[in-house]
Amino acid sequence: MGNEIDEREAPRLDRWLRSLNPGAKLLVALLLGVAALVFPGPALAGVLVLVLFAVAAGAGALGSFAKVMFGFGVPASVILVFIQGFYGSSNATFIADFGFARLGLEGVLAALKTVGTVLVFLGGFFLMNRTATPSELVADLTERGLSPEAGYLVLASLNVVPQMRRRMATIQEAQTARGLELSGGVVSRLRAALPLLGPVVMSSLTDAQERSMTLETHGFHLKGARHTTYRAVRRSRADAPLVMAAVTLVVLSVVACVVTALGLVSL
């Protein structure tokens, strides 16, 4: 929890986001994405993306948030609008003629909806990751009935990745010192993959053996034993209303979807 000091200087919205229950935040992020997915057309996704941008700006994270959102959103929109707009099977109304193909309105809308929905998930997860540590989230989910094994899998995976990246960097230096060629043609670069990855895998397997012995001596496999954590899970009075609001949005989207389906408007 090295960000305790930062928290006091952070904008009020950021502090508020941090004070929310991590499980509730995950649920709200998922529900917002589902609402955008179910709602007919890209409108709701667009609105939610704007709301998420506003929240990120209020929490003082606009720069990194925009970088993540545009980094995915721009290339995905370009390529999907191209594919769906020109070659989508649902195209009936054409809004522009480019000579080699015509741009269809339905395809463009479908493409925008897909990208928008993914952006809602992306933005929701980004804000959640920013304001809750994975260990806090897992502690919360375990309290709510997630099995400790599943919790271990998630946390250990999260921890193991940076550790392995560091190990790989060390091995890269060692192998370069031995004269391993990391540049050059594709074949020689491919050949370098094995000396880099091999030692990482081997040492990780040894590591796994130690971990499993440690876990067994700690009685991790015992059934019925209570697993405790040092993580204090935050709860806030705003948790329940937020989840309720997100659920309402999903219900409204389902209603909107059914209404348009009955009104014979195909998407």
Added chain:
Amino acid sequence: MSGEKRGGGGLKSQFTTKSLVLIPIAVGINLVGGTLCSMLKLPLFLDTIGTLIVATLSGPWVAALTGLITNVFLAIVANPVNLPYAVVSVLVGLTAGYLAKAGLFNKIWGVVVIWLAVTLVNSVSASLITTFVFGGATGINGTSVLTAALIVAMQDVLVSVLSSSFIESLIDKGISVLIAYLIWRKIPRRFISQYASDGADDDDDDVDDVDDEA
């Protein structure tokens, strides 16, 4: 995340503490494949090496769970686009796991069979998701550009996605399977025997085979 729980609960016998500890390591190997590619500037993913190694060590369901967690991890940390592709990773884990259980990872022709099977499973399932969930492309890698070019030439989204996905996985899975195989050959045999699950009694014979060859 309920999927993980169900996977762990329904097939408890395969999920010993040893396998449980192996899964995060394998997830790490999967994810470090991306680091490796950027280190060597290779236009590949190599994100199934861990799944393949676990498939040979602990069997199909542990490999499937490894694939699932890899994608859940990528979805939450990197990009939610990865979440639907968890199905692909699970299928790849199962395919490789059952083929490895049948002893195919011990013969050169068997490795080729695994390569082709994994390529086929991967490209078909991934194409279906790309086409029907995302409408043709996700824009997060170079394959999308290839797909777009093929669509211009062939005028059909599914066929184009399938072709570009097949070409991409033929190369990517080929190298992944080869690396996994070479690493697996180097893992000390004594190490492998401890992970063999209940259903994999014949693994002992396979291990002897390799020792004889080596």
